[in-house]
Amino acid sequence: MSQIADRIISDPGLENGVAGLTTEKIQKVVNRMLEGETGAKLKAYRETCMRCGLCSQACHFYVSHDNDPSYSPVNKATETMYELMDKKGKVEPQRIYEMAQMAYTECNLCKRCAHYCPVGIDTGYIMSMVRRICYLLDVVPQYIRDTAHSHASTMNQMWVKDDEWIDSLQWQEDEARDEFPGLRIPLDKEGADVYYSVIAPEPKFRTQLIYQAAAIMNAAGIDWTMPSEPGWDNSDMCMFVGDFENMGRLKRAHYESAQKLRVKRIVMGECGHAFRSVYDMGNRWLGHKKMPVPVIHAVEFYHELMTQGKLKITHKYEKPVTIQDPCNIIRGKGLMDKLRDVVHFLCEEVVEMTPNREHNYCCCAGGGVINCGPPFKNTRMTGNRIKADQLRATGVKDVVIPCHNCHGGLEDIIGYYDLGMHGKFIGDIIYELMEKPEM
Amino acid sequence: MTEIYTFVSGPLAWVAFGIFIIGSIYRLVSMYALAKAKDGSSLAYMSLPFGLRSILNWMIPFNTMGWKGDPLMTVATFVFHIGFLVVAVFLGAHVVLWDTNFGISIPSLPDVAGDIVSFAVIAACAIFAYRRIALPHVKGVTRGKDWFALIIVALPFITGVLAYHQVGPVLLMTILHVLAAELLLALIPFTRLSHALFVLFTRAYMGSEFGGVRNARDW
Ligand code: SF4
Ligand code: SF4
Ligand code: SF4
Numbered sequence A: 001m002s003q004i005a006d007r008i009i010s011d012p013g014l015e016n017g018v019a020g021l022t023t024e025k026i027q028k029v030v031n032r033m034l035e036g037e038t039g040a041k042l043k044a045y046r047e048t049c050m051r052c053g054l055c056s057q058a059c060h061f062y063v064s065h066d067n068d069p070s071y072s073p074v075n076k077a078t079e080t081m082y083e084l085m086d087k088k089g090k091v092e093p094q095r096i097y098e099m100a101q102m103a104y105t106e107c108n109l110c111k112r113c114a115h116y117c118p119v120g121i122d123t124g125y126i127m128s129m130v131r132r133i134c135y136l137l138d139v140v141p142q143y144i145r146d147t148a149h150s151h152a153s154t155m156n157q158m159w160v161k162d163d164e165w166i167d168s169l170q171w172q173e174d175e176a177r178d179e180f181p182g183l184r185i186p187l188d189k190e191g192a193d194v195y196y197s198v199i200a201p202e203p204k205f206r207t208q209l210i211y212q213a214a215a216i217m218n219a220a221g222i223d224w225t226m227p228s229e230p231g232w233d234n235s236d237m238c239m240f241v242g243d244f245e246n247m248g249r250l251k252r253a254h255y256e257s258a259q260k261l262r263v264k265r266i267v268m269g270e271c272g273h274a275f276r277s278v279y280d281m282g283n284r285w286l287g288h289k290k291m292p293v294p295v296i297h298a299v300e301f302y303h304e305l306m307t308q309g310k311l312k313i314t315h316k317y318e319k320p321v322t323i324q325d326p327c328n329i330i331r332g333k334g335l336m337d338k339l340r341d342v343v344h345f346l347c348e349e350v351v352e353m354t355p356n357r358e359h360n361y362c363c364c365a366g367g368g369v370i371n372c373g374p375p376f377k378n379t380r381m382t383g384n385r386i387k388a389d390q391l392r393a394t395g396v397k398d399v400v401i402p403c404h405n406c407h408g409g410l411e412d413i414i415g416y417y418d419l420g421m422h423g424k425f426i427g428d429i430i431y432e433l434m435e436k437p438e439m
Numbered sequence B: 001m002t003e004i005y006t007f008v009s010g011p012l013a014w015v016a017f018g019i020f021i022i023g024s025i026y027r028l029v030s031m032y033a034l035a036k037a038k039d040g041s042s043l044a045y046m047s048l049p050f051g052l053r054s055i056l057n058w059m060i061p062f063n064t065m066g067w068k069g070d071p072l073m074t075v076a077t078f079v080f081h082i083g084f085l086v087v088a089v090f091l092g093a094h095v096v097l098w099d100t101n102f103g104i105s106i107p108s109l110p111d112v113a114g115d116i117v118s119f120a121v122i123a124a125c126a127i128f129a130y131r132r133i134a135l136p137h138v139k140g141v142t143r144g145k146d147w148f149a150l151i152i153v154a155l156p157f158i159t160g161v162l163a164y165h166q167v168g169p170v171l172l173m174t175i176l177h178v179l180a181a182e183l184l185l186a187l188i189p190f191t192r193l194s195h196a197l198f199v200l201f202t203r204a205y206m207g208s209e210f211g212g213v214r215n216a217r218d219w
Helices: A011-018 A021-038 A040-048 A060-064 A071-085 A093-105 A122-135 A142-154 A164-179 A203-207 A206-219 A238-243 A244-260 A273-285 A296-306 A336-346 A375-380 A383-393 A404-416 A426-433 B004-007 B011-039 B048-058 B065-069 B073-089 B092-102 B111-134 B144-164 B170-190 B192-213
Strands: A196-198 A264-269 A295-296 A321-323 A399-400 A421-426
Touching: A011 A142, A011 A383, A011 B065, A021 A071, A021 A093, A021 A122, A040 A071, A040 A122, A040 B011, A040 B192, A060 A383, A071 A093, A071 A122, A071 A164, A093 A122, A093 B092, A122 A238, A142 A238, A142 A244, A164 A203, A164 A206, A164 B011, A164 B111, A196 A206, A196 A238, A196 A244, A203 A206, A238 A273, A238 B092, A244 A264, A244 A273, A244 B073, A264 A296, A273 A295, A273 B073, A295 A296, A296 A336, A296 A426, A336 A404, A336 A426, A375 A404, A383 A404, A404 A421, A421 A426, B004 B011, B004 B170, B048 B192, B065 B073, B073 B111, B073 B144, B144 B192, B170 B192
Parallel strands: A196 A264, A264 A295, A321 A399, A399 A421
Antiparallel strands: none
C-alpha cells in the first residue's frame, strides 16, 4: 500500500498555505468548522462505516492503481476527515498538506462509491467537507484557488471583463450572420422563453460553441436571450474549493440575472459541474429546495427540441460514436436516457462503454481536479487508466461528451494513452448535421 | 455458581436490556436533534418511498453493485445478519426465556437447526476477521474499534455453542454466554455496532437523494 506522504506534489498554494499553519490554528479551525457547519450526517457516516472496504472497487483511482488501498474511498475518508474528527484537529501542518492533496486531487467527488456502500455513505460529501476545512485553513492548490478568486472578483471564472463578454457575443453574432443571415443573439430580452447561460471558458476559449448554440436556437425558432450583466457565467469553482460563501454569491447572481429579465427558464450549456452547482449545491446553500427559476441542462433542452420536432438534421452522423456519461448530469440528475435518445437521434451507430449510465466511471477531471492545474495532471492520467481501457475497448474514434470538464479530462486521457480519439459536444454534432443556407 | 447464574440471568439482564433500550433511544433522539439543527438541507429531501426503495434493493443479495463485487463478503454479511436475528429470537433456549420473563410465546427453532445457524454465524465472523487480516483494502482501515466490535458479537455465539455442546463446565459456559450476550446488548448503542441503529437512516437518506434529486439508482 502506498502512502499519500510518499507522493506529495509541489504546489505553491499548498506550500504557502501550510507554512502559515500551527497545530493550534488547525485545531481551532477544524473544531469550529465541525461544530458550526457539519452535523448528524457526518457524524453518522463516521460511526456507521463498518470499514468493510466494499467501496474500494468503485473508485477509478483505486482500480487504475492496481487496487492500491491508499486510493479507496474509505481510506481517503479515514486518512482525512475521520482522523481530524478522532484527533479533534490536533494534527501537524504537514498532515493538512497531505489531506488537501488527497481531497482536492485524488477524489473527483463523482459519488460512484455510493453504488457500492451497503450503508449508504457519501464519500463525495465527506471529501467536500475536508476541502472546506482546507479552504478555511487557506491550504488550496494554487490554480483552482486563482480561478475561485476570479469568480469572487469578477463573478466569472476567467476574469472576462464586462465589456469583453458583450463584445464576444456580438462578435459571434456578427460572424454567424455571414452563414445564417438574420441570426441574432438577443441580449437582455425581457420575458424570453429561454435564458441561455454558459461557463466562462466559452467566451474565453471556445467561442465557437456560442456560435453553434446561436445557430441551433435560431434554426429551432426559440425565443431566447443572453444576459449582458454578471450572472451570465454558470460555472463554479468556489464550490469545489470549499468557498461556500462565494458559491452562494455566484448562484444568487445567476438566478437573479434570470429573474431580472423575467425569463421563463434557464437553459445551461453542456457542462456538468455548473449543473451540479445550480441544481445540487449552490441552491441548497441559498436555502432553495427547488430552483427559484426553472433550470435545465443542454441535454434536456436538445431532447425537448427533438421530441417537439424542432431539431432538424439533414442526415445522421455516419461514424460510430461512444457516449461519455458525465457524472454530474447522470448520477446527478438522471439524464442517461435523454442523452441516449438524443445521441441515437443524431448518430447512426452508438457503441456503449461498460459500465455506463449511472455506473459510469468519472473522467477524472471532475470535482475541480483538472482545475488544480498542471502540477496534478499526472494524478489524473495515472488515476484513470480504467477510463482509457474503457474507451479503447469501444474501438470507435468519436466520443460524445456533453460536459466541458469531461471534455478536457478525456482529451488529456486520449492523448496520454494515445487512443487516437476525439471528443464532441452534442452541439458540435447538431451544428454539423443541421441544414445551412446555401452559400 | 448457581447464585451467579441467577444474578446474571436476572437483574443483570434487566440492566443490559435497560442500557440497550435507553441508550438506543438516547442516541437516536440526539442524532435526530443534531440533524434538525444542522442538516436541514439534507433532511428536506428525505423521502419515505425512495428511502424504502433503497433499503429493499440493498436487502436483496447480489442485487447491488456492492454486493455483486465481493461475493464472499455478501454471503457472509447476509448469513451473519439473518443468522444473528434467527438465533437471538428463535433459538429454543431463548424462546423459553421470552416466555418465562415476558410471557411471550413464539415458535422455536429445532435444536439442530439452531446449532447449524450458530456455526454459520461464527463462520461469517471468521470471514470478517479474515478480511481484516488478509485484504489490504480492509486491513489498512481497520482499527481497534473494529476488532472490538467483531469480538463482542462473536463471543455470545462462541460461548453459546460451547455451552450447548457441553465443552467445559456447562454452568460456567452458560454464565459466560449470558454475560457475553448482555455485554453485546449494552454496547450496541455505543460502539461500531451502532450501525444497527443508524443504517436505516443513512441508507434511506442516500436512497432519497438518489431517487428524488438525482433520478438515478443508488445500487
Ligand atoms: S473519486 Fe468518486 S468513487 Fe472515488 S472516492 Fe471520490 S467520489 Fe468516490
Ligand atoms: S463500503 Fe461503506 S461501510 Fe464499507 S468501508 Fe466503504 S464507506 Fe465504509
Ligand atoms: S467532469 Fe464529467 S465525468 Fe468528470 S466529474 Fe464532471 S461530470 Fe463527472
